[in-house]
Amino acid sequence: MEELDDRTAVVTGAGSGIGRGIALVLAERGADVVVSDIDPGAAQAVADEVRSLGRAAHAIPADVTDRVSTDALAAVAVERLSQIDILVNNAGVGGAPGWWQRSNPSPEDWEATYDVNVIGIVNTTSSFQDHLKERRSGRIVNIASGAGRRGTGGFAHYSATKAAAINVSQGYALQLAPYDINVNCVCPGLLWTPLWEKIAERDRIKSGETVLTGRQVFDRRLEASTPLGREQTPEDVGKLAAFLASGRSRNITGQSINLNGGSYMN
Ligand SMILES: NC(=O)c1ccc[n+]([C@@H]2O[C@H](COP(=O)([O-])OP(=O)(O)OC[C@H]3O[C@@H](n4cnc5c(N)ncnc54)[C@H](O)[C@@H]3O)[C@@H](O)[C@H]2O)c1
DSSP: OOTTTTOEEEETTTTSHHHHHHHHHHHHTTOEEEEOOSSHHHHHHHHHHHHHTTSOEEEOOOOTTOHHHHHHHHHHHHHHHSOOOEEEEOOOOSSSTTGGGOSSOOHHHHHHHHIIIIIHHHHHHHHHHHHHHHHTOEEEEEEOOGGGTSOOTTOHHHHHHHHHHHHHHHHHHHHHGGGTEEEEEEEEOOOOSHHHHHHHHHHHHHHTOOSSOHHHHHHHHHHHHOTTOSOOOHHHHHHHHHHHTSGGGTTOOSOEEEESTTSOOO
16 A cells, blocks of 8 residues: 555646656555646647556646636546646746756846746645645645745845745635645755756856856756755655545644755755
């Protein structure tokens, strides 16, 4: 018996990086998974991987910035899987398209990060909450960031949205507690995903770096900031999300849990 047997999960932004890792770990722990992403091909590829683990998987594309799209996601997810137990709000961006080529965030970067990283959580949670409330049970896991714990020079637009994601999660935790729905946040540190490849490229452009590769820029940041000395992985985040989605965390709600090798300790 696996800890998530007979559970059903929806993961947004699951076509890449951390979201993919979460979808795969939830499936390994026994859950059937709706793999959602704005990129339909990426969602389909990860759904195929979930199926190869022996679980049911449905690729349902959705843009979390658009409430019509997240309402459709909720309707189709419930139709396909009958019920949804776990919602993971993972989709996130570092800015508007091409943000990594700008050394300073533009107004569009501020708007795009807010739309995806904050309103995305609000839209998707709003679309699923009636279903979860009716069933008087559910788990919501929001992926914030260590960047939401304190300001970051030159990346304030992103940090601000992650601080908001932590705060919004506390609000939903209070609002949904009477329905036995737990809402928690994970604050990851440094993971080498397509998002971080873009951050490294931006850092290289900003500093005029010509010798180090993006991966070396990442390694340097890791070494300078992380007491445990190793990068975190999508699988690490998946394991924490699985715990927060399981019966073992039934009295944990409104918390934001750092998963960062010790880089921030608040
Ligand atoms: N990589 C890190 O070091 C790190 C650290 C802390 C927090 N995070 C957070 O983890 C989450 C995942 O990041 P990642 O590193 O895997 O990034 P990623 O770029 O690899 O994946 C993000 C996914 O979100 C999808 N997406 C983007 N906009 C969307 C939208 N409007 N609707 C639906 N899907 C959308 C993308 O298509 C992509 O598949 C993000 O919220 C990010 O802020 C990442």
